[in-house]
Amino acid sequence: xxxxxxxxxxxxxxxxxxxxxxxxxxxxxxxxxxxxxxxxxxxxxxxxxxxxxxxxxxxxxxxxxxxxxxxxxxxxxxxxxxxxxxxxxxxxxxxxxxxxxxxxxxxxxxxxxxxxxxxxxxxxxxxxxxxxxxxxxxxxxxxxxxxxxxxxxxxxxxxxxxxxxxxxxxxx
Amino acid sequence: xxxxxxxxxxxxxxxxxxxxxxxxxxxxxxxxxxxxxxxxxxxxxxxxxxxxxxxxxxxxxxxxxxxxxxxxxxxxxxxxxxxxxxxxxxxxxxxxxxxxxxxxxxxxxxxxxxxxxxxxxxxxxxxxxxxxxxxxxxxxxxxxxxxxxxxxxxxxxxxxxxxxxxxxxxxxxxxxxxxxxxxxxxxxxxxxxxxxxxxxxxxxxxxxxx
Numbered sequence: 001x002x003x004x005x006x007x008x009x010x011x012x013x014x015x016x017x018x019x020x021x022x023x024x025x026x027x028x029x030x031x032x033x034x035x036x037x038x039x040x041x042x043x044x045x046x047x048x049x050x051x052x053x054x055x056x057x058x059x060x061x062x063x064x065x066x067x068x069x070x071x072x073x074x075x076x077x078x079x080x081x082x083x084x085x086x087x088x089x090x091x092x093x094x095x096x097x098x099x100x101x102x103x104x105x106x107x108x109x110x111x112x113x114x115x116x117x118x119x120x121x122x123x124x125x126x127x128x129x130x131x132x133x134x135x136x137x138x139x140x141x142x143x144x145x146x147x148x149x150x151x152x153x154x155x156x157x158x159x160x161x162x163x164x165x166x167x168x169x170x171x172x
Numbered sequence: 173x174x175x176x177x178x179x180x181x182x183x184x185x186x187x188x189x190x191x192x193x194x195x196x197x198x199x200x201x202x203x204x205x206x207x208x209x210x211x212x213x214x215x216x217x218x219x220x221x222x223x224x225x226x227x228x229x230x231x232x233x234x235x236x237x238x239x240x241x242x243x244x245x246x247x248x249x250x251x252x253x254x255x256x257x258x259x260x261x262x263x264x265x266x267x268x269x270x271x272x273x274x275x276x277x278x279x280x281x282x283x284x285x286x287x288x289x290x291x292x293x294x295x296x297x298x299x300x301x302x303x304x305x306x307x308x309x310x311x312x313x314x315x316x317x318x319x320x321x322x323x324x325x326x327x328x329x330x331x332x333x334x335x336x337x338x339x340x341x342x343x344x345x346x347x348x349x350x351x352x353x354x355x356x357x358x359x360x361x362x363x364x365x366x367x368x369x370x371x372x373x374x375x376x377x378x379x380x381x382x
Contacts, residue, residue: 007195009358012217012350013341015196019218020225022185027230027239029173029181034226036270040294048295060301068178075179077273079186080193084277087194093358095275098282099266101202101361115285118265122272122289123296125261129269130297131308132254133244136268139255140219145226147329148243149316154255159208161259166208169263172361 008091019141030072033146035138036080037129038064039073105169132157190274192218199274201266202360203353208263212353212360213344220337227334231327241326246316250308265289 004010019034026034045061056062064070088094098114108114129135132154134143140158143151173181193199198218207215233239262268265286267275272290275283297304319329355361 005191005195009197009354010195012196012198012214013221013345015192015198016218016221017225018188018192019222020229022189023226023229024233025181025185027233030178031240031242033242036268036273037294040269040290041298044291044295045298047291048298055295055298058298058302060305061298068173068175071175072178072182075182076186076189077270079183079188080190080270080273081186081277082183083187083190083192084194084199084274085190086187086277087191088278091195093194093278095279096281098280099201099359100357101200101205101266101359104361105205111281114282118282118285119289119292121261121263121265121267122286122291123261123293124257124289125265125267125269125286126290126293127297128254128257128259128261130254130294130301131304132251132258133247135258135270136219136262137270139244139251141222141226143244144223145230145330146241146243147227147318147326147333148246149313149318149321150244150246150248150251152318153246153248154251154258157252157255158259158262161256162204162208162263163210163259165260165263166205169205169209171209172202172205172211172363 005087005090008093020145023142023145030069032069032072033138033142034076035073035134035142036077037126037135037138038070039077040126041130042070042074101172105166105172107170128161186273189270190277193271193274194278197354197358197360199267199271199278200359201275201280202355204266204268204271204360205263206353206360206362212355212362213348214350214353214360217341217344217350220341224334224337224341227330227337231330231334235327243315243317246313247309248313249310254308261293 022034041064045064049055102108102114139151139154196218198215203214206212267286272283272286319326
């Protein structure tokens with residue numbers, strides 16, 4: 001398997017293996033599994049507590065603000081943006097505005113409409129992920145790889161919710 | 173490990189993660205919505221490949237006794253309700269909590285709104301967590317794992333499961349090659365764009381594969 005960093009697209013199997021292999025440093029160096037959604041609590045809690053210091057009085061928030069694991073995950077998601085930025089510049093697949101799929105799927109034509117939709121989607125997504133205590137990474141990629149029953153239930157519910165919502169949209 | 177070195181490790185791992193998400197095109201909203209509409213299967217292919225790889229990797233590390241596994245607690249109500257909301261949000265956002273950052277990296281402007289919404293959602297949950305905790309954490313079944321339920325060692329279940337996933341992926345790839353799922357602009361839109369979305373006949377079920 002040769003890996004051309006200038007290629008606009010690579011096999012999903014190569015990408016999946018690369019992501020799966022990231023469990024090695026996650027477990028060996030950080031003693032945790034790959035995840036993304038708790039970083040939103042860390043950063044959101046950190047930002048919001050500058051406005052409302054009482055927020056850190058909630059155990060759940062305090063727990064997310066301390067320790068190497070939490071800031072490791074924040075660095076991980078920042079790294080994702082950085083990696084995608086470099087990758088898209090190498091392959092000249094830089095994007096602007098918003099994806100054309102939205103015009104097709106929901107008929108949104110202006111950036112304003114799409115920003116509102118993105119905000120709403122992001123809100124529901126993280127509210128749900130925090131109720132479930134994990135997202136596509138933590139429950140999906142990591143939870144299922146650890147044979148966790150709860151994660152498998154969460155992933156099934158995630159696909160059910162995602163499929164039901166997408167089927168309300170126009171076919172893309 | 174110090175916080176500083178954990179951040180360096182996180183950044184390095186994130187860059188690899190971001191490359192994988194960008195090069196595989198799974199970060200594209202068209203891939204996510206397309207997967208949820210069964211129009212293309214890149215997301216499922218990456219997801220199941222990452223799970224299979226994780227199963228093998230963790231079998232090795234766990235078998236060698238060098239790592240401790242961290243399965244999450246089994247909380248059926250929270251997993252079902254939270255998982256469903258997560259899925260609804262994923263289809264509306266066209267992203268997962270992790271792939272939002274890849275969208276930001278490649279330049280999608282709306283990803284910043286998704287990130288802001290996500291941060292607000294996480295903060296809103298944080299305020300409600302003490303009130304929700306008794307419901308979300310009720311009926312705790314403990315931390316159930318399939319190997320535990322079967323009374324078998326982790327590796328004895330994980331490796332056959334990985335094998336099943338590989339067989340499923342080979343079958344899926346035979347059914348639909350990943351290249352046919354990319355679309356002309358590598359964004360998961362595999363059917364020709366109609367002149368105007370509203371003019372599309374409802375029965376336009378077929379897709380032209382490139």
